[in-house]
Amino acid sequence: MKFLITGGSGFIGSNYLHYVVNKYPNDEFICLDALTYAGNYNNIKDLEKYNNYKFIKMDIRDRESLNDLFRTEKFDIVINFAAESHVDRSIVNPNIFVETNVIGTVNLLNAFKMLRDEFGHKIIRYHQISTDEVYGDLPLDKTDLLFTENSYLCPSSPYSSSKASADLFVLAYARTFNMPVTISRCSNNYGPYQFPEALIPLMITKALRNEKLPVYGNGLNVRDWIHVHDHNVGVDLIVRKGKNGEIYNLGGHSEKNNLFVVKTILKELSKSEDLITFVEDRKGHDLRYAMDTSKIEKELGWTRSYTFEKGIKETINWYVNNQDWLNDILSGKYKNSYNEH
Numbered sequence: 001m002k003f004l005i006t007g008g009s010g011f012i013g014s015n016y017l018h019y020v021v022n023k024y025p026n027d028e029f030i031c032l033d034a035l036t037y038a039g040n041y042n043n044i045k046d047l048e049k050y051n052n053y054k055f056i057k058m059d060i061r062d063r064e065s066l067n068d069l070f071r072t073e074k075f076d077i078v079i080n081f082a083a084e085s086h087v088d089r090s091i092v093n094p095n096i097f098v099e100t101n102v103i104g105t106v107n108l109l110n111a112f113k114m115l116r117d118e119f120g121h122k123i124i125r126y127h128q129i130s131t132d133e134v135y136g137d138l139p140l141d142k143t144d145l146l147f148t149e150n151s152y153l154c155p156s157s158p159y160s161s162s163k164a165s166a167d168l169f170v171l172a173y174a175r176t177f178n179m180p181v182t183i184s185r186c187s188n189n190y191g192p193y194q195f196p197e198a199l200i201p202l203m204i205t206k207a208l209r210n211e212k213l214p215v216y217g218n219g220l221n222v223r224d225w226i227h228v229h230d231h232n233v234g235v236d237l238i239v240r241k242g243k244n245g246e247i248y249n250l251g252g253h254s255e256k257n258n259l260f261v262v263k264t265i266l267k268e269l270s271k272s273e274d275l276i277t278f279v280e281d282r283k284g285h286d287l288r289y290a291m292d293t294s295k296i297e298k299e300l301g302w303t304r305s306y307t308f309e310k311g312i313k314e315t316i317n318w319y320v321n322n323q324d325w326l327n328d329i330l331s332g333k334y335k336n337s338y339n340e341h
């Protein structure tokens with residue numbers, strides 16, 4: 001089968017490619033990425049050695065180029081990881097979130113539909129990588145409340161609104177055009193290759209440099225942390241065994257508040273908690289996310305292999321041992337890692 005993996009040089013997409021390219025030698029994986037500030041070719045450079053893998057630099061906002069690519073490549077499966085992914089950036093500049101996350105998704109759906117309708121190609125699956133943030137947030141004091149796939153959409157930020165909008169287009173294409181789609185909604189990921197603007201790699205980076213660690217508000221907002229590998233195992237299961245038209249929640253069952261996460265990082269790195277500095281809260285900051293993942297566990301047999309305690313130790317060690325990777329980002333050098341020829 002021929003896969004198109006968009007956003008494959010970002011954090012989750014690159015981990016997905018490392019998981020599948022070697023595991024499925026009979027499948028072909030084409031990674032499409034615009035290499036925005038968050039796309040780092042260093043994350044996937046080592047995959048060049050595989051014969052069942054290829055990289056294409058392209059922007060999912062560019063409809064014409066996408067259509068040309070689909071005319072020549074005849075994909076069987078599309079997995080859309082590509083997105084503007086950082087909530088804080090969406091508060092500063094919402095428009096690009098609409099362009100990439102909503103219009104880019106519709107461009108991909110149209111190109112895939114064209115492959116079926118104009119070329120008679122038997123398309124197998126369009127999978128949309130979505131987020132728990134489409135459900136909005138939960139109160140801090142009602143810990144028994146969890147998001148299920150039937151929870152209503154109530155996004156708070158421009159980022160989550162754009163992801164929820166994209167999900168609605170994906171479902172509309174299933175109903176209106178009978179497209180074979182699935183959606184996964186996952187909680188906060190951590191692990192290797194994450195751009196150091198997200199909480200965990202940002203705090204590790206700052207702690208390693210003895211810089212102040214900025215914590216929003218009182219630090220008590222809760223996230224359900226999942227190791228990126230467990231997320232990608234779920235995506236792989238859905239893509240291969242999931243039911244068309246279905247949504248699947250994924251989460252770590254590992255609710256921690258931000259302050260706990262930051263203190264854990266400082267402890268692991270033997271740094272003082274005096275480095276913590278509380279800063280003005282994020283606008284519209286979601287209080288708590290928590291996922292009911294029983295559907296994918298029962299229907300597809302998904303399980304997690306990481307506890308937070310194991311995953312965070314391994315992740316901190318990865319950043320400590322890959323400071324060249326980190327330094328390339330901080331100095332801007334990572335932008336030169338992709339050579340067109």
Ligand SMILES: NC(=O)c1ccc[n+]([C@@H]2O[C@H](COP(=O)([O-])OP(=O)(O)OC[C@H]3O[C@@H](n4cnc5c(N)ncnc54)[C@H](O)[C@@H]3O)[C@@H](O)[C@H]2O)c1
Pocket residue numbers: 006007008009010011012013032033034035036037038039040058059060061080081082083084085086100104129130131132163185186187188189190194195
């Ligand atoms: N990080 C999380 O905790 C998390 C949790 C749940 C869901 N998600 C979703 O998972 C997906 C991947 O997230 P991530 O954390 O890896 O993000 P990321 O920012 O690390 O990676 C995004 C990738 O998409 C590429 N991209 C951006 N705009 C593009 C465009 N217009 N055309 C082509 N490529 C483009 C970037 O170059 C980058 O490689 C996103 O859809 C995100 O919404 C993330």
